[in-house]
Amino acid sequence: MTNTSEDAYRHIITESVAFLYPAALRAAVLLEVAEHLADEPRDVAELAKLTGANGPYLRRLLRFLASHGTFLEDEDGRFHLTPQADLLRADAPRSMRAGVLLVTEDGWWQSAAGLTEAVRSGEPAFERRFGQPIFAYLAEHPEHGPLFNAGMAAYSAGDIGYIIDGYDFPNDGVMVDVGGGRGGLLLAALRARPGLCGILLDHEKVLAGNLLPELGADDRWTLHPGDFFSSVPAGDFYTVKNVLHDWDDDQCVQILENCRRAMNPGARVLVVEAVIPPGNDPHFGKTLDIMMLTLLPGQERTQLEFERIFERAGFRITQVIPTPGNLSLIEAVPA
Numbered sequence: 001m002t003n004t005s006e007d008a009y010r011h012i013i014t015e016s017v018a019f020l021y022p023a024a025l026r027a028a029v030l031l032e033v034a035e036h037l038a039d040e041p042r043d044v045a046e047l048a049k050l051t052g053a054n055g056p057y058l059r060r061l062l063r064f065l066a067s068h069g070t071f072l073e074d075e076d077g078r079f080h081l082t083p084q085a086d087l088l089r090a091d092a093p094r095s096m097r098a099g100v101l102l103v104t105e106d107g108w109w110q111s112a113a114g115l116t117e118a119v120r121s122g123e124p125a126f127e128r129r130f131g132q133p134i135f136a137y138l139a140e141h142p143e144h145g146p147l148f149n150a151g152m153a154a155y156s157a158g159d160i161g162y163i164i165d166g167y168d169f170p171n172d173g174v175m176v177d178v179g180g181g182r183g184g185l186l187l188a189a190l191r192a193r194p195g196l197c198g199i200l201l202d203h204e205k206v207l208a209g210n211l212l213p214e215l216g217a218d219d220r221w222t223l224h225p226g227d228f229f230s231s232v233p234a235g236d237f238y239t240v241k242n243v244l245h246d247w248d249d250d251q252c253v254q255i256l257e258n259c260r261r262a263m264n265p266g267a268r269v270l271v272v273e274a275v276i277p278p279g280n281d282p283h284f285g286k287t288l289d290i291m292m293l294t295l296l297p298g299q300e301r302t303q304l305e306f307e308r309i310f311e312r313a314g315f316r317i318t319q320v321i322p323t324p325g326n327l328s329l330i331e332a333v334p335a
């Protein structure tokens with residue numbers, strides 16, 4: 001056997017069981033292991049008592065996670081937090097607890113299990129498995145809404161600093177965050193630009209959990225419950241972050257056209273999405289694209305694919321700014 005084929009063999013063996021790692025992360029989050037290690041390292045007997053878990057099984061779970069750098073076992077058998085493990089705590093800066101719980105939730109697993117049927121049919125696996133599109137499902141199953149919105153906010157939070165630092169946000173007029181979820185981006189923009197006001201557009205139930213009261217200046221923002229396929233409020237600056245990737249091209253054109261119709265003169269739009277680079281190199285957007293394929297009619301797009309959508313909606317792209325995270329900033333103005 002040559003080295004190359006040994007490498008290939010090892011690669012497939014390892015990757016074919018990679019689904020066990022997110023399953024283990026989920027178990028650690030639900031058992032709140034990281035919370036119990038926040039102040040001091042502990043051995044498995046202590047952790048088992050605190051988490052209500054079976055000691056030997058818990059040791060195996062933590063040994064596996066430690067082999068991925070999430071927790072660390074010392075020579076005395078005590079487990080410590082690592083920077084990765086710390087992100088599983090609810091109160092950690094940039095906590096990913098809610099994000100892990102979201103993407104390892106049953107609907108996500110089942111949709112991933114339906115990948116083959118999605119690729120055969122060209123339809124999102126979620127819809128085939130659950131009988132309706134994911135946002136309709138979330139609207140009808142309010143018990144899942146908070147998990148989705150908190151998980152989405154956790155995935156978003158890590159990029160918000162890059163977006164604020166990477167783009168010259170206006171310091172006057174009205175910013176409309178289209179499909180802005182809980183408003184993390186709008187809140188950061190309003191904090192960074194004291195002259196700016198904002199409107200948060202999303203479904204009513206999503207807006208109910210919005211973060212904007214944290215600004216402490218209630219006269220600078222309003223909530224706009226609505227449907228961005230019907231209409232979008234008037235404004236001077238539009239942000240559309242991680243929204244277009246949920247939808248097919250025709251639907252994206254509809255959302256952007258609604259922005260263009262509502263825009264005040266001189267307004268611009270900033271779409272924030274992964275832009276898939278050419279070539280074979282790994283890129284988080286390529287992974288996210290498979291998630292989209294299983295869950296929604298949308299997709300991650302190349303720059304050319306974005307250009308086509310903007311052109312159809314009557315926009316011209318003025319700049320594309322990469323960020324140190326996974327997302328790029330695509331600025332456009334009416335053509």
Ligand SMILES: C[S@@+](CC[C@H](N)C(=O)[O-])C[C@H]1O[C@@H](n2cnc3c(N)ncnc32)[C@H](O)[C@@H]1O
Nearest residue numbers: 152156179180181202203206226227228241242
């Ligand atoms: C993937 S999340 C992105 C949220 C936020 N922009 C962020 O980056 O964290 C998509 C958002 O679009 C909202 N949404 C979906 N369909 C919508 C519609 N027809 N009208 C308004 N908002 C919608 C969802 O409720 C959700 O908050």
